[in-house]
Amino acid sequence: MTRTIDLALIPGDGIGPEVTEQAVAVLRAALGADADLRTTEYPYSARHYLETGVILGDDDLAALAKHEVMLLGAVGGDPRDPKLAGGIIERGLLLKLRFAFDHYVNLRPTKLFPNVTSPLANPGDVDFVVVREGTEGPYVGNGGSIRVGTPAEVANEVSVNTAYGVERVVKYAFDLAEKRRKKLTLVHKTNVLVYAGSLWARAVEREAANHPSVAWDYLHVDAATIFLVTDPARFDVIVTDNLFGDILTDLAGAISGGIGLAASGNINPDGAFPSMFEPVHGSAPDIAGQRKADPTAAILSTVLLLDHLGLADAARRIEAAVTADLAERGPTARSTDEIGSAISRRLGAD
Ligand SMILES: NC(=O)C1=CN([C@@H]2O[C@H](COP(=O)(O)OP(=O)(O)OC[C@H]3O[C@@H](n4cnc5c(N)ncnc54)[C@H](O)[C@@H]3O)[C@@H](O)[C@H]2O)C=CC1
Ligand SMILES: CC(C)CC(=O)C(=O)O
Numbered sequence: 001m002t003r004t005i006d007l008a009l010i011p012g013d014g015i016g017p018e019v020t021e022q023a024v025a026v027l028r029a030a031l032g033a034d035a036d037l038r039t040t041e042y043p044y045s046a047r048h049y050l051e052t053g054v055i056l057g058d059d060d061l062a063a064l065a066k067h068e069v070m071l072l073g074a075v076g077g078d079p080r081d082p083k084l085a086g087g088i089i090e091r092g093l094l095l096k097l098r099f100a101f102d103h104y105v106n107l108r109p110t111k112l113f114p115n116v117t118s119p120l121a122n123p124g125d126v127d128f129v130v131v132r133e134g135t136e137g138p139y140v141g142n143g144g145s146i147r148v149g150t151p152a153e154v155a156n157e158v159s160v161n162t163a164y165g166v167e168r169v170v171k172y173a174f175d176l177a178e179k180r181r182k183k184l185t186l187v188h189k190t191n192v193l194v195y196a197g198s199l200w201a202r203a204v205e206r207e208a209a210n211h212p213s214v215a216w217d218y219l220h221v222d223a224a225t226i227f228l229v230t231d232p233a234r235f236d237v238i239v240t241d242n243l244f245g246d247i248l249t250d251l252a253g254a255i256s257g258g259i260g261l262a263a264s265g266n267i268n269p270d271g272a273f274p275s276m277f278e279p280v281h282g283s284a285p286d287i288a289g290q291r292k293a294d295p296t297a298a299i300l301s302t303v304l305l306l307d308h309l310g311l312a313d314a315a316r317r318i319e320a321a322v323t324a325d326l327a328e329r330g331p332t333a334r335s336t337d338e339i340g341s342a343i344s345r346r347l348g349a350d
């Protein structure tokens, strides 16, 4: 019987629909006769919120939960629109999905593909994965402000780190390091964020004892930014919290050829909820509608999606097609559709 992949598709805002259109076409071409791709499109986005007043309700979550897997473009509207102030979409849609579906592993691989130009003069062999915690840290919305708009305003944003949450992502990172080059780096700021830092450091020390073959080290996040620029090849697996992982992975994208190549997966390893794959980038309002966005990050996110589903052959086919496309990209800029179609054609699409 042919395997069916039941995919929930959330194109989102800005360049999101442009890049997911290409990613779905590539996914379909790579699967060929191996599997049927059944996509159900959902409109959740800043645009949908402005039109309907709905961001993402409990019924919407329940409908999404029935799918096997999800692909998201990006969300986020016009930053000047007061109706979208306060991160209402980022929190009420994107983070709500990650939290509700317990996407505690935010997996962000970085690889410098052959012939891709890095802004670094001597990048070396860049091939590492950031395992970013996805459900805790300062992103949980545990904060508030008083006396807003007065000179006496006080604002706080509390970072939540639980032993349960930290230990499970640290274990995932060590397991991953064991399958790769057996090197793990904890990135935090234990010299200042001492309570959370201590929890993370102890979790890593404890888990290290279960993985004697993995060498591990520690870097403060500020120093980590230095090494990502001066010696990115030193990294294999980085494990870090939600905020540091967010920042480091934009930098990781930049050093490996641009944010338009950076893929990610929001993974619920236990399989209780659908995992969600998306490019690292946002909705890029500055280039939206111009067909300038590079769809490669979204396309590489489908590689992570296929690997997550155990469809490794199709994943490798897309990876090979992207590798070949990147190797042959010349200096002439191509449109979103041209890049996507070229990759699809390598996979046998018309
Ligand atoms: N996962 C998501 O849905 C995310 C949403 N956002 C939201 O997206 C909106 C814009 O955020 P920004 O901070 O500007 O980040 P961004 O990632 O959208 O854009 C940063 C810069 O990278 C460029 N860029 C992004 N993707 C590209 C691509 N595929 N090809 C070529 N260039 C690309 C943009 O043109 C821009 O100059 C905000 O509303 C933000 O909250 C931001 C990050 C992630
Ligand atoms: C928009 C944020 C909530 C998320 C983000 O920047 C990211 O996950 O990379």
Ligand SMILES: [Mg+2]
Binding pocket: 246, 247, 250, 280
């Ligand atoms: Mg980000």
